[in-house]
Amino acid sequence: MSETVMVPIIRANGAKAEETEDAVVLETPLTLYFNNEEIVTLLCSPAQIEELALGFLLSEGFIREFDDLIAIAYDPWDKAVFVKGKNRAPEEEVMSKRFLSACCGKSRASFAFANDARLAKPQASAAVISLADAHAYAAHLQTQPLFRATGGVHNGGLAFRGRILFTSYDIGRHNVFDKLFGQAFRAKIDLADHVIFFSGRVSSEILLKVAKMNLPILVARSAPTDLALTLARDLNITVIGFARNEHLNIYTAPQRIITAAT
Numbered sequence: 001m002s003e004t005v006m007v008p009i010i011r012a013n014g015a016k017a018e019e020t021e022d023a024v025v026l027e028t029p030l031t032l033y034f035n036n037e038e039i040v041t042l043l044c045s046p047a048q049i050e051e052l053a054l055g056f057l058l059s060e061g062f063i064r065e066f067d068d069l070i071a072i073a074y075d076p077w078d079k080a081v082f083v084k085g086k087n088r089a090p091e092e093e094v095m096s097k098r099f100l101s102a103c104c105g106k107s108r109a110s111f112a113f114a115n116d117a118r119l120a121k122p123q124a125s126a127a128v129i130s131l132a133d134a135h136a137y138a139a140h141l142q143t144q145p146l147f148r149a150t151g152g153v154h155n156g157g158l159a160f161r162g163r164i165l166f167t168s169y170d171i172g173r174h175n176v177f178d179k180l181f182g183q184a185f186r187a188k189i190d191l192a193d194h195v196i197f198f199s200g201r202v203s204s205e206i207l208l209k210v211a212k213m214n215l216p217i218l219v220a221r222s223a224p225t226d227l228a229l230t231l232a233r234d235l236n237i238t239v240i241g242f243a244r245n246e247h248l249n250i251y252t253a254p255q256r257i258i259t260a261a262t
Contacts, residue, residue, distance in 0.1 A: 002026065003047065003146050025152035027171050031080045034062050035087060045153060045170040048179045049074050051186065052170070053081040055178030058185060059212050061119055066188055120211035123236045123253075127193040127216055130258045131248070133162050137197035137219050138243035144169055147199070156180060156198040158191065165189070173200045177209040184213075191215050202228045202239060211235045217256055219243050224251055 004023040011020050028046045032039045032053050039062075044052060050072050057063045063085050070084040137159055142148070144155045146169055155169040156176045165187075168179035176198065184191055195217040196210060202224035208231065210218050217238040224232075224241045229251050232239045238253035250257050 003045065004150060023150050025146065025150045025171055029079055031078075032056065033080060033082045035084060036082075042172070042175065044172055044175045047170075048168055048182070049081060051168070051179045051182030052175055053083060053182065054185050055181030055183075057083060057085070058181050059119075059178060059209055066185065116208055116211075120208050120235060121214070122234070123192075123211070123214070123216040125192050125216035125256075127195075128256050128258055129162075129195055129217060133159075133195075134219050134240055134243055134248055134257065135246055136162070137164070137195065138221055138248070140164060140167075141197065141199045141221060154198070154200045156196060158184060159195045159197065160193065165194075173198070173206065174209065176200075177206065177213065181209075181213050195219060197243075201225070202241060204228045204231055207231045207235075207237065207239070210237060216253075219248075 004025055006021045007024050009020060009022045010017050011022075026046055027043055029041050030044050030049060030052070031041045034057060040056070042052065042056065053072065054063070054069070063069055068086045070086070072084075073082045075082070137157065140157060141155055144167070147153050147155050153169045153171055154173040154176050155167065157167040158165045158180050166180055166183040168176050168183070170176045170179060177196070180196065191214050194215055196213070196215050197219040198206070199221050201222040202218065202220045204225060204227040207218070207228040211231070215237070217240075219240045221243050222241065224239055229239060232252040236253055238256040239251040240248050240257070241251060242249050
């Protein structure tokens, strides 16, 4: 499936303007069903659809381990994913049906704290990375073709000991994390000693997704918020921000970063 569509534009350069075309990223709705119940409609980029669905269900506690998943099927015509998993008792139901937009705002925050106490645990990992690795992960984000062509997507990846294992992109920053979570889940990888890197800013919602993925280290190209850093300190997660052009800031849990000072 194509990732972009060409649209007519007028491009201005100073006082000069000309008619031309520009590549714009695609945005599509995706409705997720779990055990025949409609759970949520996500707005997303049309790639890694099943991984997105799995990552979302993992983040929200519908499935917790590989054996919880029975079957998954994507219907591109109806833009729907049908997931069958182990049933849970009514008191374990974690959310009701709602609509989520791809933007950054209350659409996600409306439920972000429902399962946090149960799913987001402090990180005990003693994993370390070098500054060189952190810079390399951040630099890799700039090589994603769709980002370079349009500037219209967030992107990210998972790495282990200097090796990049998975990458993803999406119009929604939360979706990037869910797609990465879904890929790791399918590969049966425990992320306890891994690194996640990301192109956008680090809000409290993003930090909680990292915690739910059981990841100890986050490298981001943009800024964190104060609440994200408060949560990172409480959860012992290493947060690196503004990782650009051989520069970066280490905000929390610096013991995991090998520097000249260490």
